[in-house]
Amino acid sequence: MAWTRNVMRVNLTKGTITNEPLNMDWAMDYLGQRGLASKYLVEEIDPKCDALGSDNKLIMTTGPLTGTCASTGGRYSVVTKSPLTGAIACSNSGGFIGNEIKNAGWDMIIFEGISPSPVYLYVENDKAELLPADDLWGESAWETDELIHKKHQDPLIRIACVGRSAEAGCLYAGIINDLHRAAGRSGVGTVMASKNLKAVAVRGTKGVGNVKDPAAFLKATEQGKKVLAENAVTGQGLPTYGTQVLMNVINEIGAMPTRNMREVQFEGASKISGEAMHEPRPTDGRPNLTTNAACFGCTIACGRISTIDQGHFSIQNKPEYWGASGGAEYEAAWALGSDCGVDDLDAITYANFLCNEDGFDPISFGSTVAAAMELFEIGAITTKETGGMELKFGNPKALAWAAEVTAKGEGFGKDLGLGSKRLCEKYGHPDLSMTVKGQEFPAYDPRGIQGMGLTYATSNRGACHLRSYTVASEVLGIPEKTDPLVTDGKPELVKAFQDATAAVDSTGLCVFTTFAWTLEDIAPQVNAACEGDWTPEKMTEVGERIWNMEREFNLAAGLTAKDDTLPKRLLKEAAKTGPATGKVNGLDEMLPKYYQIRGWTPDGVPTAETRQRLGL
Amino acid sequence: MQELSDRGMRITFKLYASLADFLPAGSEKHTIKIDIPDTSTPNELIDRYKVPRDMAHLVLLNGIYLKLEDRDRNIIKDGDTLAIWPPVAGG
Numbered sequence: 001m002a003w004t005r006n007v008m009r010v011n012l013t014k015g016t017i018t019n020e021p022l023n024m025d026w027a028m029d030y031l032g033q034r035g036l037a038s039k040y041l042v043e044e045i046d047p048k049c050d051a052l053g054s055d056n057k058l059i060m061t062t063g064p065l066t067g068t069c070a071s072t073g074g075r076y077s078v079v080t081k082s083p084l085t086g087a088i089a090c091s092n093s094g095g096f097i098g099n100e101i102k103n104a105g106w107d108m109i110i111f112e113g114i115s116p117s118p119v120y121l122y123v124e125n126d127k128a129e130l131l132p133a134d135d136l137w138g139e140s141a142w143e144t145d146e147l148i149h150k151k152h153q154d155p156l157i158r159i160a161c162v163g164r165s166a167e168a169g170c171l172y173a174g175i176i177n178d179l180h181r182a183a184g185r186s187g188v189g190t191v192m193a194s195k196n197l198k199a200v201a202v203r204g205t206k207g208v209g210n211v212k213d214p215a216a217f218l219k220a221t222e223q224g225k226k227v228l229a230e231n232a233v234t235g236q237g238l239p240t241y242g243t244q245v246l247m248n249v250i251n252e253i254g255a256m257p258t259r260n261m262r263e264v265q266f267e268g269a270s271k272i273s274g275e276a277m278h279e280p281r282p283t284d285g286r287p288n289l290t291t292n293a294a295c296f297g298c299t300i301a302c303g304r305i306s307t308i309d310q311g312h313f314s315i316q317n318k319p320e321y322w323g324a325s326g327g328a329e330y331e332a333a334w335a336l337g338s339d340c341g342v343d344d345l346d347a348i349t350y351a352n353f354l355c356n357e358d359g360f361d362p363i364s365f366g367s368t369v370a371a372a373m374e375l376f377e378i379g380a381i382t383t384k385e386t387g388g389m390e391l392k393f394g395n396p397k398a399l400a401w402a403a404e405v406t407a408k409g410e411g412f413g414k415d416l417g418l419g420s421k422r423l424c425e426k427y428g429h430p431d432l433s434m435t436v437k438g439q440e441f442p443a444y445d446p447r448g449i450q451g452m453g454l455t456y457a458t459s460n461r462g463a464c465h466l467r468s469y470t471v472a473s474e475v476l477g478i479p480e481k482t483d484p485l486v487t488d489g490k491p492e493l494v495k496a497f498q499d500a501t502a503a504v505d506s507t508g509l510c511v512f513t514t515f516a517w518t519l520e521d522i523a524p525q526v527n528a529a530c531e532g533d534w535t536p537e538k539m540t541e542v543g544e545r546i547w548n549m550e551r552e553f554n555l556a557a558g559l560t561a562k563d564d565t566l567p568k569r570l571l572k573e574a575a576k577t578g579p580a581t582g583k584v585n586g587l588d589e590m591l592p593k594y595y596q597i598r599g600w601t602p603d604g605v606p607t608a609e610t611r612q613r614l615g616l
Numbered sequence: 617m618q619e620l621s622d623r624g625m626r627i628t629f630k631l632y633a634s635l636a637d638f639l640p641a642g643s644e645k646h647t648i649k650i651d652i653p654d655t656s657t658p659n660e661l662i663d664r665y666k667v668p669r670d671m672a673h674l675v676l677l678n679g680i681y682l683k684l685e686d687r688d689r690n691i692i693k694d695g696d697t698l699a700i701w702p703p704v705a706g707g
Binding site for chain 2: 042099231233236237238239240242243244245246248252254270271274275286329330331465469471472475476477478481483511512515568578579
């Protein structure tokens with residue numbers, strides 16, 4: 001077993017902390033992390049509950065391989081009901097906090113209720129206590145991190161916390177850990193703040209020595225690392241260029257969402273790409289990229305650490321931003337860049353710094369700003385609302401300003417914190433919101449990558465690329481190349497990616513390993529660590545079970561097949577340039593087949609036979 | 617700009633990520649306009665610029681992926697864009 005078999009339950013209303021054994025029957029069916037914590041959530045909350053009310057719960061969870069010597073085995077997730085979508089949320093993060101929770105002896109921490117005043121949870125192995133956080137409330141995530149470290153005089157404490165955006169009610173606030181990493185999507189930080197829980201600070205020294213077969217585990221993990229090192233993507237491409245290497249690729253194939261997805265190619269892509277991050281700036285002769293970085297136990301090291309030119313307008317006379325900090329990954333660079341029409345890499349980096357500093361999702365934020373820019377250009381939003389700021393596409397100062405007001409929830413920042421869907425509804429143009437189930441799109445236009453349209457429409461947490469990254473196959477040829485411009489075969493492809501990803505997300509490993517690994521590489525590692533017979537086939541079945549469980553939660557929460565759709569723009573307005581010219585997304589051709597192969601009714605409901613087969 | 621004696625077509629040639637090292641002088645933002653014979657195939661250009669074939673993973677002609685068997689065909693037209701990447705991924 002690589003589970004600690006210990007669950008900590010924190011009742012914030014009562015101020016109590018109790019221990020309970022992990023439900024091992026569920027662990028055999030849902031493995032850990034995303035799957036197992038979602039099972040707990042589904043069993044414990046009413047799907048129709050108010051996401052920001054006392055009946056919602058928030059679970060911080062590790063996987064069975066978190067904290068082990070498996071490559072990338074440092075992941076943790078936050079599972080809750082999302083205030084942005086009303087659907088189930090699971091946000092995954094790297095960094096070091098997951099390892100620390102596991103080393104302190106916990107598989108998961110379940111938070112319930114609402115604290116009467118701001119608190120933070122301090123965990124030191126078996127000891128846990130809720131401490132006052134009145135002095136931390138109103139501070140950014142970065143300041144909170146520093147203050148807690150000072151208070152405990154322990155630099156080795158790992159901290160996950162919310163920033164001011166979450167406190168202000170921004171609906172896409174995330175939970176920042178280790179300063180630069182985030183459980184970023186779906187507003188899990190908003191839920192945490194609604195519970196008056198400012199931070200979770202953990203020190204764990206127990207080690208994770210409880211693997212089932214240590215010799216087999218060492219052999220399996222060593223073999224896995226060899227595969228990652230020898231693969232050109234995970235061994236060379238990702239450490240050197242990060243995810244940002246995709247900027248020019250996706251632009252070239254005509255799937256780069258640009259200016260609130262009005263266009264599919266961005267003329268400034270090369271200026272904000274992974275390659276551009278390496279190039280010396282003409283202004284100060286230094287590149288944007290300072291170094292790459294790795295999360296706990298990772299042998300890939302795709303993270304970006306960047307430095308902004310001190311003369312750049314965004315940080316003039318702001319020495320607190322002159323140092324190196326978490327740089328833009330592809331998703332952030334796209335949302336803050338091409339979707340807003342901004343080709344100023346340092347302005348994008350500054351906005352990304354603020355997303356980290358105050359804990360809000362750069363994808364949802366950038367997409368919301370893009371929607372606001374389009375509303376501004378058609379006159380639905382004016383300088384009256386923005387306090388004089390010209391919120392036009394391509395204006396880097398507008399982007400920087402938008403990040404500043406959203407970080408603190410000030411003025412128009414309150415509106416931006418609503419997210420694209422509610423913002424566009426408020427200003428009378430709901431069709432301009434590029435969202436599914438209320439969550440903003442990531443960086444792949446589904447007119448140019450057809451399978452991603454089905455991915456977005458059926459994602460259990462709203463528009464998301466990490467639920468089924470068919471880009472790997474449709475664009476990058478991993479594991480094999482398929483045509484991005486056709487719909488044939490995509491329902492099968494999406495289902496396969498969804499099930500496999502749900503399984504990987506339940507292990508404690510990073511999904512980026514799957515650019516080199518398949519379940520054939522992962523299952524032996526899980527099997528050597530955990531009791532049970534963990535074959536690739538069983539992991540696929542577990543992934544399918546998780547997917548259907550999440551679906552049933554969403555149906556019970558009130559979502560229906562009508563929510564499995566895309567904005568009109570992507571279904572009616574054809575791409576104007578690039579290989580996808582003349583194409584819209586063919587969702588209607590894919591969705592019925594998808595329901596069929598999922599074993600769902602034509603209304604998107606799992607049939608009794610499917611439920612029985614999966615043990616739901 | 618690279619002038620070839622038997623100029624037949626002018627195309628845009630792009631090499632990205634680690635392949636940028638193989639770009640000829642005069643390229644900008646990973647891109648250069650080159651003049652090539654009418655009969656040029658993608659693989660001939662890959663070889664001409666000494667790009668290792670096993671690193672020419674993602675070969676896009678006007679944004680559309682070229683299968684391995686298409687890279688020896690005479691399918692390039694005047695004004696086309698040929699862009700090449702090593703194995704890459706993101707998310």
